[in-house]
Amino acid sequence: MTVEVKGMKTWSGLARKRRRPSEYEVVTTNLQTRTRHPDQAYELSPAPLLGMNEFYKRHVSESPLQHPDWEGFRDPDEMIYRVYTRIQDQQEQYVDGLLDEHNEIGHDGTLSAAWLDVLERLYTPRRFLQMALQMGAAYLVQIAPASTITACAGFQDGDEFRWLSRCAYRARELQRAHPERGFGETERQTWESAPAWQGFRALLEKTLATYDWGEHFVALNLVAKPAADEAHRQLGRVARRSDDGLLGLLADNQMRDSERSRRWSAALVAFALENEANADVIRGWIGKWMPLAQQAVTTYCGALPEQDDAADAAIGAVEAFHRSLGLDA
Amino acid sequence: MADIPLAVLLEGDYGYKVQVFDTGDTMAALAGKVVEQVAGVLVAPFPPDAILKVRLQGSDEALPDGLTIADAGFVEMESVEIYRAG
Amino acid sequence: MALLDMHEWYDLTRDTNWTPAYVAEEELFPPEFSDPFGISVEQWETFDEPYKVCYRDYVETQRDKDIGAYSVKSALARADFFKNASPHWKALLALHFSPIGFAEFHSASAFARMTRFSRAPGMRNMATFGTLDEMRHGQIQMYFAYEFIKHDRVFDWAHKSSKTENWIIISLRHALDDIEHTRDAISAAIMTNFAFEQGFTNLQFIGLSADAAKAGDHTFATMLQSIQTDEARHAQIGTPLISIMIENGRKAEAQQLVDIGFWRIWKQFSALSGISMDYYTPLEFREHSLKEFMHEWVVDQFARNIKALGLDLPWYWDYFLHDIETFHHSQQIGVYVYRATEWWRPIACVSPAERDWLEEKYPGWNDTYGKCWDVVIDNIRQGRFEKTVPEVPPLICNMCGLEVTGIAGVGRQANGRRWNATDFHLDHEGRRYHFCSEPCKWVFELEPARYQGHRSIIDRVLDGTVPPGPDGFYEYMGQSFEERGVCGYDYQWIDGYDAPRAAAAE
Numbered sequence: 001m002t003v004e005v006k007g008m009k010t011w012s013g014l015a016r017k018r019r020r021p022s023e024y025e026v027v028t029t030n031l032q033t034r035t036r037h038p039d040q041a042y043e044l045s046p047a048p049l050l051g052m053n054e055f056y057k058r059h060v061s062e063s064p065l066q067h068p069d070w071e072g073f074r075d076p077d078e079m080i081y082r083v084y085t086r087i088q089d090q091q092e093q094y095v096d097g098l099l100d101e102h103n104e105i106g107h108d109g110t111l112s113a114a115w116l117d118v119l120e121r122l123y124t125p126r127r128f129l130q131m132a133l134q135m136g137a138a139y140l141v142q143i144a145p146a147s148t149i150t151a152c153a154g155f156q157d158g159d160e161f162r163w164l165s166r167c168a169y170r171a172r173e174l175q176r177a178h179p180e181r182g183f184g185e186t187e188r189q190t191w192e193s194a195p196a197w198q199g200f201r202a203l204l205e206k207t208l209a210t211y212d213w214g215e216h217f218v219a220l221n222l223v224a225k226p227a228a229d230e231a232h233r234q235l236g237r238v239a240r241r242s243d244d245g246l247l248g249l250l251a252d253n254q255m256r257d258s259e260r261s262r263r264w265s266a267a268l269v270a271f272a273l274e275n276e277a278n279a280d281v282i283r284g285w286i287g288k289w290m291p292l293a294q295q296a297v298t299t300y301c302g303a304l305p306e307q308d309d310a311a312d313a314a315i316g317a318v319e320a321f322h323r324s325l326g327l328d329a
Numbered sequence: 330m331a332d333i334p335l336a337v338l339l340e341g342d343y344g345y346k347v348q349v350f351d352t353g354d355t356m357a358a359l360a361g362k363v364v365e366q367v368a369g370v371l372v373a374p375f376p377p378d379a380i381l382k383v384r385l386q387g388s389d390e391a392l393p394d395g396l397t398i399a400d401a402g403f404v405e406m407e408s409v410e411i412y413r414a415g
Numbered sequence: 416m417a418l419l420d421m422h423e424w425y426d427l428t429r430d431t432n433w434t435p436a437y438v439a440e441e442e443l444f445p446p447e448f449s450d451p452f453g454i455s456v457e458q459w460e461t462f463d464e465p466y467k468v469c470y471r472d473y474v475e476t477q478r479d480k481d482i483g484a485y486s487v488k489s490a491l492a493r494a495d496f497f498k499n500a501s502p503h504w505k506a507l508l509a510l511h512f513s514p515i516g517f518a519e520f521h522s523a524s525a526f527a528r529m530t531r532f533s534r535a536p537g538m539r540n541m542a543t544f545g546t547l548d549e550m551r552h553g554q555i556q557m558y559f560a561y562e563f564i565k566h567d568r569v570f571d572w573a574h575k576s577s578k579t580e581n582w583i584i585i586s587l588r589h590a591l592d593d594i595e596h597t598r599d600a601i602s603a604a605i606m607t608n609f610a611f612e613q614g615f616t617n618l619q620f621i622g623l624s625a626d627a628a629k630a631g632d633h634t635f636a637t638m639l640q641s642i643q644t645d646e647a648r649h650a651q652i653g654t655p656l657i658s659i660m661i662e663n664g665r666k667a668e669a670q671q672l673v674d675i676g677f678w679r680i681w682k683q684f685s686a687l688s689g690i691s692m693d694y695y696t697p698l699e700f701r702e703h704s705l706k707e708f709m710h711e712w713v714v715d716q717f718a719r720n721i722k723a724l725g726l727d728l729p730w731y732w733d734y735f736l737h738d739i740e741t742f743h744h745s746q747q748i749g750v751y752v753y754r755a756t757e758w759w760r761p762i763a764c765v766s767p768a769e770r771d772w773l774e775e776k777y778p779g780w781n782d783t784y785g786k787c788w789d790v791v792i793d794n795i796r797q798g799r800f801e802k803t804v805p806e807v808p809p810l811i812c813n814m815c816g817l818e819v820t821g822i823a824g825v826g827r828q829a830n831g832r833r834w835n836a837t838d839f840h841l842d843h844e845g846r847r848y849h850f851c852s853e854p855c856k857w858v859f860e861l862e863p864a865r866y867q868g869h870r871s872i873i874d875r876v877l878d879g880t881v882p883p884g885p886d887g888f889y890e891y892m893g894q895s896f897e898e899r900g901v902c903g904y905d906y907q908w909i910d911g912y913d914a915p916r917a918a919a920a921e
Contacts, residue, residue, distance in 0.1 A: 011574040027554040043588035045868030052597035085478040103417035131431035141527035168427035202437040343745040344820030345810035408838035
């Protein structure tokens with residue numbers, strides 16, 4: 001009556017390993033369908049007949065960044081969805097606690113006029129920068145040639161939206177506490193025309209308009225995002241010195257997410273370097289994008305009060321990150 | 330003579346099949362080959378005296394038994410029905 | 416608590432459009448990815464998602480959802496249930512889990528494309544949740560499938576199917592790549608979120624979960640319902656887009672997008688849900704037929720939704736209503752007789768009691784599809800098992816990738832229907848294309864370049880892409896010998912599942 005049914009220990013795609021695969025490996029690896037045929041990412045007419053297949057051919061298959069098997073990449077954090085929601089729920093509980101506490105003690109009412117100027121000019125407009133970072137991460141999700149890269153970028157997309165949301169929240173709180181100011185009203189205008197932001201605006205607009213998958217990864221994850229986040233860290237430092245402990249703590253918490261991005265990005269660089277030719281490619285792109293990032297950081301940090309070394313510290317941190325990537329000739 | 334694949338539908342079958350014939354096959358031979366593959370598999374076997382005909386999908390007219398595929402001008406993967414006329 | 420209520424600050428999270436200055440607007444938002452309809456940014460900014468949630472609440476809610484699903488208790492219940500499940504239920508689980516893992520995970524990219532390229536801030540944010548949701552759906556379903564693999568290697572296909580050229584996977588990829596992954600953000604959202612998700616996912620996730628609950632597979636039922644709560648949230652993206660399109664004189668375009676998306680996904684669900692509900696679900700656990708589920712969850716609800724938006728029913732609606740009652744029955748015959756081409760163990764599910772049920776739900780079934788099954792059953796009774804497998808392949812639709820089928824049986828039936836499989840073919844630039852239906856052909860004709868370069872599995876057999884020889888076809892499709900489907904009941908079903916097969920009369 002019954003047909004013989006056999007079991008297996010693990011996915012056939014993971015069977016080569018000696019040890020038991022982790023949950024991450026089980027649910028994240030080797031799932032990308034759009035990398036099977038260089039000119040036919042999608043199961044329709046191949047390039048050049050179908051525009052999207054032509055796009056993927058040009059920006060993925062023919063990218064200067066090449067590896068025989070991107071699906072071999074592994075996230076060092078082995079992040080999976082159910083762990084992501086758990087840890088971010090914990091972090092959001094913490095942030096809720098900070099906001100609640102600071103609101104209870106009337107924190108925003110104690111801030112100096114000078115500091116409120118800084119928040120209005122240099123903090124709440126950041127939600128536009130966050131939007132750009134979120135869009136950039138989303139681009140990586142859908143262009144990446146491995147399911148493991150897509151997953152990392154997906155969580156990064158979520159993280160950027162997290163901080164866009166918190167920045168929006170603070171803008172509204174500050175508006176409630178100081179309705180005579182421009183919080184919640186002038187951020188777009190500031191982002192578009194205040195000199196302090198134009199470096200970052202140029203950097204992010206150009207990054208977003210960069211469609212080669214490898215160059216986009218380098219421009220965003222190795223240059224623009226670290227630069228933007230290090231500038232934010234400096235804002236947090238200055239905030240603490242200006243008796244805005246809340247922003248200092250929020251910025252610290254934001255750096256946890258930022259560092260997660262650097263961990264997987266560094267791992268992706270290490271993986272890419274299995275193809276030695278990629279070293280020159282990545283160095284070249286870093287060399288191309290860093291001047292814009294330096295300009296952005298210098299312009300932004302230059303607008304911070306009492307910030308003598310803020311720009312240098314921020315740029316130095318980005319350069320230290322680059323030195324840690326194993327790219328040195 | 331050459332191979333030619335055709336899309337064929339035997340009366341009673343749930344869907345089209347793809348079969349390779351010879352361009353020299355007559356309609357009678359074509360019908361026979363389809364019956365051989367599908368009758369008794371998805372469609373009940375026909376009685377020995379059953380008259381099976383071939384027509385182009387959408388046509389009401391039986392093609393002559395002796396007409397070859399080549400002379401009928403079938404293109405590759407032409408859609409033809411094999412049906413019981415009597 | 417001194418925290419702001421979400422609605423006090425929510426609008427700032429969607430005040431995130433700016434005018435680019437350092438790159439041209441069309442470089443940042445290429446029309447072919449962002450908006451080929453030329454609608455103003457101000458109009459896109461009116462996009463208002465009906466169901467609002469913030470990141471903070473999202474991670475809390477989602478964390479809670481997964482606690483139950485991944486609990487040890489749940490895992491034990493799953494393992495227990497599976498060990499004792501009938502070949503029916505195992506076939507149904509195999510059919511569900513095999514394609515869904517990679518398809519859901521892949522949808523994360525479709526939402527990400529919306530986050531990157533949409534001009535509507537609210538849509539970008541909701542699409543970020545969509546990306547996260549689809550990663551959840553891919554991962555949870557792969558996790559569940561992985562637990563079964565120690566009992567049954569068929570579940571390996573939950574992981575490996577994405578990379579194969581199996582004909583069913585080709586069919587699914589073609590449909591999903593068409594509506595989700597290869598269009599501008601607006602079109603993809605209307606097709607995916609409105610036509611696909613709002614239109615159909617209730618069928619597989621709610622309808623099927625009702626059967627699962629009845630069958631006692633509570634962890635599967637709960638998982639399906641849990642997934643569907645996410646779906647309800649991110650599927651909302653399509654509706655405001657359609658309103659904006661209509662308000663900006665693009666009703667015809669919106670209509671066409673819905674018509675394409677709905678048909679393409681119907682074909683997939685007809686095969687997946689149709690075979691699951693009307694065949695693979697054990698008889699005693701069937702809540703409703705596919706036809707009944709379709710009418711309750713899709714036909715009535717979708718018709719209401721689409722009219723409420725100001726659109727019309729798709730032009731092929733009458734044909735669709737007819738297709739609900741017919742297409743999957745023929746597909747099931749093909750899936751069984753060509754079972755070696757599938758990686759699970761297909762089952763016929765046409766024992767006497769099941770045929771009575773099918774006749775009750777689909778009057779005329781025995782005189783039509785039943786006639787094909789009669790031949791198969793007779794061959795089994797005579798011990799001629801090899802004759803239950805056609806030696807010639809089926810014709811495959813160049814759009815949906817499924818068999819070109821119609822109503823089976825000879826002559827005209829009491830219900831007025833008759834044998835009517837039709838090859839809706841089209842000659843285009845020197846190549847003949849075959850379609851199972853007018854709507855599949857119509858989709859092709861709207862944008863031939865999108866489809867004309869693709870080759871169906873049969874095209875690949877005929878042009879030599881598939882290696883010749885008895886094993887070439889299976890190896891091409893990623894199936895080793897052990898992975899070729901066999902009858903899940905070893906033919907012991909023709910007289911019922913408890914009765915051993917009666918021998919042929921002398």
